[in-house]
Amino acid sequence: MDGILIKQLYRQAQEFLNKKIIINGWIRTIRTSKNFGFIELNDGTHFKNIQVVFDELIDNYPEVAKLNVGSALSVAGELVESPGEKQPFELKAENIKIVGISHPEYPLQKKRHSFEYLRSIAHLRPRTNTFSAVFRVRSILAYAVHRFFQENGFTYVHTPIITGSDAEGAGEMFRVTTLDFDNAPSNEQGKIDFSKDFFGKETNLTVSGQLEGEAYCMAFNRIYTFGPTFRAENSNTARHAAEFWMIEPEIAFSDLQDDMELAEEMIKYLIGYVLENAQEEMDFFNSFIDKSLIGRLKNVRDSAFERVTYTEAIELLNDADEQFTYPVKWGNDLQTEHERYLTEKIFKKPVFVTDYPKEIKAFYMRLNEDNKTVAAMDLLVPGVGEIIGGSQREEREELLQKRITEMGLSVDEYWWYLDLRKYGGTKHAGFGLGFERLIMYVTGMANIRDVIPFPRTVNNAEF
């Protein structure tokens, strides 16, 4: 591929100034007059465009002047300093090759579109400023996640996408089957006979890689997963998707305090990495999405997260001068309005809430000395709510068995999970970070559908 990338141009402008270069890209806007015109060309490698100036020196001026937004071009010319104020340099075209025209009905106009409309053209929306920035940040963040863990001695584990057990009961699951719905085999009870199915048993898409992650944690000490996760919940909110990506680290020889330290260090690293490596994009979000974004993120990066126990949180909420729709009572789970009040009004920054009543948490969480609470933690952040959920895991085999039974689950199903406690089990802990929620928090985007390229939600799997 001939040509240089716009990202290179902006990073090493001096090297190219007053030299002949070729840029390949797409027209973002075009303005023409009788004998000359301007094109803002974007090549996708950088948030900013390059301004192309063209006149009758090129041999196809009339054709170029009539081009529509979206057309693909290959422009050869000299990079010169720009007399205009909005760009440091521009490309003086000597030859413009029309690579692919864009038809007049191109659905993206120069003015702003609503996010709702852009969702209906998800195949074209990455060409807009906002989505160009969102998905570049998503890529940079994914890289930062790997860097953080790889540099800290973690091993990346690919846990299965198709799972054979209804592991944690973390939510409704999508069934995976090759059975013919119109002619499914049935057993003696008249139910569908899954022993005839592809895997010889009922299988689903994973809702969490945690249990398998724990197995590798007991071999590699520090592991993380980073992959797609599926929930078939009929939830219709700006924070839920049926298919999303989750990051789940698991650390051996570690307790809940270590778990929170890891979570805090990771969030701070990721924020710092994005501020450092996506400056143009972050400036854009700060200008057009949320004017307090960068200030808030810097504050989060540079100050300690709060830590309160569930019991303390209940007291704080009871003392608060605020009428809640749902009652604040020890034993009840915190409602969204309670979580928001804690992180947005009381602390105004990220806060870990720890040690929840065992009745409202999962079976694998470690029982505390008081026999009433478990070593769990949720990290709440302003604007998004719960971004991380984690816990120290129950490493005592008898207690774990007891909890499985109490929760109405089958001990037999978890034989291999219990084995991990039998053969050199250690105290260990981990958490799950919703990748999209992290992106929302970092970019200020308010809807999870706008941080996933082709979002899957209830009633929506277009594209």
Place this chain on the structure above:
RNA sequence: UCCUCGAUAGCUCAAUGGUAGAGCAUGCGGCUGUUAACCGCAGGGUUGUAGGUUCGAGUCCUACUCGGGGAGCCA
């Protein structure tokens, strides 16, 4: 699933129960440094769907469809 708000030109939005408009986009023309360029002209509508009230419905009523926001569930 529940509550609530909405659906008018390709897009973003106006229109007291009384002849459906604007900006942008598109087409044509003008313009020698533009910056969501500017100026002129033109085309573009079964007002989400189906009923109802009314002399008359974009506007009022009912149902449905789709979407936004909030809640539950969670990451």
